[in-house]
Amino acid sequence: MNLKTFSLGAASAVTTFLVVGAVTIAVLSGPFGESPGVGILGVLAGFVVGLGAGVVVAAFAGRLSGAARAALVTYATFGVAFLAIAALQYVNVPGADAVFTFPIHLAVSALLALAAGAAVFGRFGRTPGRKPSV
Structure with missing residues (x-):
């Protein structure tokens, strides 16, 4: 480990x-x-x-590798992003409560998770030795 x-x-x-x-x-x-x-x-x-x-x-x-690794990173990132935004609201960062209503809170967490998963998949998802298709 x-x-x-x-x-x-x-x-x-x-x-x-x-x-x-x-x-x-x-x-x-x-x-x-x-x-x-x-x-x-x-x-x-x-x-x-x-x-x-x-x-x-x-x-x-x-x-894990490839898509499974990207899916795990996406799943893991969602919870951390959700908790980080909740922490911003908890410590009363000015404007955080107004900006991050619950639907926005969920959407931003999901988008951050998808971006992290896509970055991992883009870096590690390809088969070595193959050129990406255009």
Whole structure:
């Protein structure tokens, strides 16, 4: 394991934590309403599944190449970008709340993730020795 695979594992854990936590809270909010227990269960489920995903990704990320590697970078970048924008709003950067409404927040995170994945695919996605088609 090197710094690259550890970073991909940590970033994938963050993304998985956010997704699983949000889905768990959304699913449990229906039958149980807006109770604090729902939020606690969502955070706990996100933490456990995110930790597992991070360990698995860190163990096997070095074996990936091409489109699989680009997809992993895209997935991992989404969570980190989402968290970075949320941090801007949390520390009250002037104008961040006005600019990053939730739909814009999601869209910017997705665009940053797609740009990172495309950059990785452009650099590592081609077969060695072949010229790219025009």
